[in-house]
Structure formats: structure tokens, C-alpha cells
Amino acid sequence: MLRNPAQIGIVGAGFVADLYMRSLALYDGVRVVGVHDIDTDRLGQFCRYWKLQPFQSLDTLLETGRCDLILNLTNPGSHCEVTRRCLSSGVHVYSEKPLAMQLSDAINLHELAQEKNLLLGSAPCNFLSESAQIAWRTLRDFKIGRPRLVYAELDDGFVTQAPFNSWVSESAAPWPYQDEFEVGCTLEHAGYYLTWLVAMFGPVKRVAAASACLIEDKIGPNVETAPDFSVGILYFGNDVVARLTCSILATHDHRFRVIGDRGVMEVKDCWDNESPVVVNKRMAIRRRLIELPIGRRQKIAGPTHPKVSRRGAASMNFALGPVEMIDALREGRNPRVSADMALHINEVTLAIQDAVGGRAIDVKTTCPPIEPMPWASQP
Ligand SMILES: NC(=O)c1ccc[n+]([C@@H]2O[C@H](COP(=O)([O-])OP(=O)(O)OC[C@H]3O[C@@H](n4cnc5c(N)ncnc54)[C@H](O)[C@@H]3O)[C@@H](O)[C@H]2O)c1
CATH class of the missing domain: 3.30.360.10 (Dihydrodipicolinate Reductase; domain 2)
Known part of the structure; x- marks a missing residue:
């Protein structure tokens, strides 16, 4: 049974964890109940700032039985191992991207979540944002x-x-x-x-x-x-x-x-949840084909989702994904973040x-070096 508010544990208290905290603060239905980071100095700094309970090991956090969902906000190289341990102990997981650095590891995590009948989701969740949903x-x-x-x-x-x-x-x-x-x-x-x-x-x-x-x-x-x-x-x-x-x-x-x-249809920036969605119609005028220079902004009636103010390069609500998973658990439906x-x-x-160098052919033909035009070579 999911608690109300739903209880969240954070693993990895680095740069992005602050962005999650600002986003989670927009929702009454979720509460962060514990944090773990292998860097004890950083764990202390983060927990003092946000007034949260630190846990010195992942096991002690998991053993409290207090977490309905773990947010895995560790570095990509740690994602697989942390997610595996959380799923193994019976907790739903939302992981930062990528799910794993190797496809075989990602497949194993997918299988483990199925076997344990647990939800497993991964960032990014900005396809749930206002801009993406209006564009769609x-x-x-x-x-x-x-x-x-x-x-x-x-x-x-x-x-x-x-x-x-x-x-x-x-x-x-x-x-x-x-x-x-x-x-x-x-x-x-x-x-x-x-x-x-x-x-x-x-x-x-x-x-x-x-x-x-x-x-x-x-x-x-x-x-x-x-x-x-x-x-x-x-x-x-x-x-x-x-x-x-x-x-x-x-x-x-x-x-x-x-x-x-x-x-x-154009959207300026997927890192801005409110980036305008604009449609420029195409038409033939006399002998020319043009896309109209002034586009029409697309909107939908009514409220969408809570927004965070811009910080650095992004103004994204990082909680959209975890909250979607929690809502799905509450409503007994499949989550959009799957x-x-x-x-x-x-x-x-x-x-x-991994496509370094591309799937390339070695070109057999060649051509001599080309001289610039004399008027472009003057000092
Ligand atoms: N930096 C950003 O702007 C940003 C934005 C969106 C998403 N992300 C994603 O967020 C994730 C974390 O990035 P970050 O920028 O916060 O990195 P970071 O290095 O600032 O923080 C990661 C934290 O995880 C901790 N950690 C690593 N392995 C651990 C383990 N096994 N157990 C417990 N803690 C562990 C580290 O000590 C560190 O404090 C990455 O997947 C990244 O792609 C980052």
C-alpha cells in the first residue's frame, strides 16, 4: 500500500538532487524521508541544506522500510548497481538516465523489475511537460x-x-x-x-x-x-x-x-517546460513556395502541471516522472514512465x-586540392 504522502528516498545527493528537491517541493503528495550518498561530506551538506535525514549506507536506508520509491540520482556508472540493490530489496525505482551504461545491464534490470513486480522508470521525463504535450x-x-x-x-x-x-x-x-x-x-x-x-x-x-x-x-x-x-x-x-x-x-x-x-511545427527548447509551440503553415504564393513567416502559437485550455523557475540552463520540473509513477501506483494503472x-x-x-566513425565506407575516388579564387587570396 502506498503511503500518503508517498515516501521517497534519494540516493545520490549531487548537482541534480537539488533540482529534484525544488521540483518535489511543488507537490503535497510526496515527501523525502531519507538520503544516502557515498560521499559523506556531500551527504551532510545536502541534508543540512534541505533538512533531511542522512543515511550512511544504502542498506540502512532500504532497511527502514520507509521508502515507497527510490530516486537513483547517482552518477551514470553507479546507476545499474544502485537500481539493482533497490529493486532486489523490493522498492520501486526512478533512475536518472541512462538506466545503465551497458545494454546487457539494462536488460537485466528490466527483467528484475518484472520478476519482482516493481515499477522501474528512467529520466528524462520532459515528454510529460507542457511543451511536449502541446506539441504532441x-x-x-x-x-x-x-x-x-x-x-x-x-x-x-x-x-x-x-x-x-x-x-x-x-x-x-x-x-x-x-x-x-x-x-x-x-x-x-x-x-x-x-x-x-x-x-x-x-x-x-x-x-x-x-x-x-x-x-x-x-x-x-x-x-x-x-x-x-x-x-x-x-x-x-x-x-x-x-x-x-x-x-x-x-x-x-x-x-x-x-x-x-x-x-x-517548432519548439525552441525542450529544457524549458513552457517553451512555445509554433506552427508555420506552408503555401504557394504566385511562383514561390513559402512557410508563413509569422507562426501561430499552439495552446491548450486549462492548467497543465506545476512549474519551477529557471536555474542555470534549464527550467524543468524533474518531479514529473516520479510523480507520474506514484499517481499510477495510486490509481492502479500502467505508468507513462515505464x-x-x-x-x-x-x-x-x-x-x-557507440557509432564512433559511423557505419562508413572508405571512399575510393579523390580529387586534387582546390585553389581559392585570386580575389579571395589578396592580403
Ligand atoms: N548535472 C546536471 O545538470 C544534470 C541534469 C539532469 C540530469 N543529470 C543526471 O543526474 C545524475 C547525477 O548527476 P549529477 O550532476 O547530480 O552528478 P554529481 O556527481 O553532482 O552527483 C552524483 C552523486 O552521486 C553520488 N554517488 C555516486 N555513486 C554512488 C553510489 N554508488 N551510492 C551512493 N551515492 C553515489 C556521488 O557521490 C555524488 O554526490 C546523472 O545521471 C546525470 O546524467 C544531471
Whole structure:
């Protein structure tokens, strides 16, 4: 039986845990009852700031029997082990992404959750946001006709040159740049649009992808980092094709554009729950084909979900996923944030991340170097 308010345990009290705390505070139906982190200094700092009970080990937190749901907010390399221990002790889990770093581990977690009849969900949950749901509704209402092609961009600017040493969370956790660079922007970010795509167009059927590590010495010599650029071409069952780009080099661009038979739908940024959804209709005027320069903002009547104010790069309600799981448990229904979806997103993301060099052919033809035009070579 789920308690009211539902009782949440947090494992991993780092940078993102503060964002979860601000989001959870928007809901009366949930309460954080305990926190564990292997870093005891950080555990103390976090618990003092938020006035929460610290637990020195995961076992002592689990043994209290107080947690209805565990939020696994540890670093990606710890996700699998922490989730496995929580599921094994009979507690539902919502994990930060990715579910696991290896597909075989993600499959094992999926099986364990099924075996134990427990819910297992994974971030990102921004497909439950106002922007994503309005965008999806716009497609269902055929406002751009039949959707054909999607361009989804997750370019974050030239992050290695950003002053990331000074980025700290509300309760003073430093931004874990080393871990971010080792895990890579694809595993970290692709899900923010993959989840939208899967919600809107169904599961991905086929992936063609390429990734590359363009800046090798991000953390220093001899420290290997993950690809910092990737592009995946995703084929969906209903003939929709999407291009998903992730990088921490190209100029910041988080647009989501769906090209349909009658126009284009655009959302500026999936990291903003209230990012406007705009439709630009297409039409022929005399001999020209244009998409109307002034678009129509899409809205839905009535309230949507609680919002958090912007902090750093994002204004996202991180509690949408956990609260959806708790609501589903209360209502005895399947959650929108499911183990099947978490595993699927994990598989597709790894397929893109691991496509280093792409599925490439060695080109046989060549051509001589090209001289610039003389007028462009003047000093
Ligand atoms: N940093 C962000 O802006 C951000 C945003 C969204 C999602 N995320 C995701 O959140 C997760 C955590 O990221 P973060 O930025 O908070 O990292 P972080 O390094 O700041 O915090 C992670 C915390 O987990 C703890 N930890 C690691 N292994 C553990 C274990 N086995 N048991 C208990 N505690 C353990 C660490 O000591 C650390 O305090 C990652 O999956 C990341 O992808 C991060």
C-alpha cells in the first residue's frame, strides 16, 4: 500500500538532487524521508541544506522500510548497481538516465523489475511537460498535416571553453564536469528528445548513426572522454524519420522541428517546460513556395502541471516522472514512465553513442586540392 504522502528516498545527493528537491517541493503528495550518498561530506551538506535525514549506507536506508520509491540520482556508472540493490530489496525505482551504461545491464534490470513486480522508470521525463504535450496534441490534431521528417537538436555550445569550474548547484555541489565528459553528451542528453519522439511516433525501428570525439584532451592528456558529437537517423514504424543531433561544440541550439505536409511545427527548447509551440503553415504564393513567416502559437485550455523557475540552463520540473509513477501506483494503472520505455531509450541512445566513425565506407575516388579564387587570396 502506498503511503500518503508517498515516501521517497534519494540516493545520490549531487548537482541534480537539488533540482529534484525544488521540483518535489511543488507537490503535497510526496515527501523525502531519507538520503544516502557515498560521499559523506556531500551527504551532510545536502541534508543540512534541505533538512533531511542522512543515511550512511544504502542498506540502512532500504532497511527502514520507509521508502515507497527510490530516486537513483547517482552518477551514470553507479546507476545499474544502485537500481539493482533497490529493486532486489523490493522498492520501486526512478533512475536518472541512462538506466545503465551497458545494454546487457539494462536488460537485466528490466527483467528484475518484472520478476519482482516493481515499477522501474528512467529520466528524462520532459515528454510529460507542457511543451511536449502541446506539441504532441498539435500533431494529433493534424495542424501540420501528416508529419514526415523531424530535426531535433541538442547542441550545447563549446562547453569545454565555458567557465564550468564555477557552476554550482543550489546547495553548492560542483557541476561534475569530469563525469559529464567521460559519459558524453549523447548518453547525457539524447533522451531529452528521444522520449518526445517515442511518445509521438512510437518505438524506433532502425537507427543509422555516427559519433566522434572531436576534442580529445577535455580533462587532460591520457584521460579518455566519450564522443562529443553524434547524429542519429531514426526510422519509425509510420514512415516518419528523425535526425537527432547532440554536441558540446556547435552553437547552442535545442530546436525541435517537425516537417509535415501542410507546414512546420517548432519548439525552441525542450529544457524549458513552457517553451512555445509554433506552427508555420506552408503555401504557394504566385511562383514561390513559402512557410508563413509569422507562426501561430499552439495552446491548450486549462492548467497543465506545476512549474519551477529557471536555474542555470534549464527550467524543468524533474518531479514529473516520479510523480507520474506514484499517481499510477495510486490509481492502479500502467505508468507513462515505464521500464519498457527506459530500456528502449537506453538501447537507441547507446546505438548512437557507440557509432564512433559511423557505419562508413572508405571512399575510393579523390580529387586534387582546390585553389581559392585570386580575389579571395589578396592580403
Ligand atoms: N548535472 C546536471 O545538470 C544534470 C541534469 C539532469 C540530469 N543529470 C543526471 O543526474 C545524475 C547525477 O548527476 P549529477 O550532476 O547530480 O552528478 P554529481 O556527481 O553532482 O552527483 C552524483 C552523486 O552521486 C553520488 N554517488 C555516486 N555513486 C554512488 C553510489 N554508488 N551510492 C551512493 N551515492 C553515489 C556521488 O557521490 C555524488 O554526490 C546523472 O545521471 C546525470 O546524467 C544531471
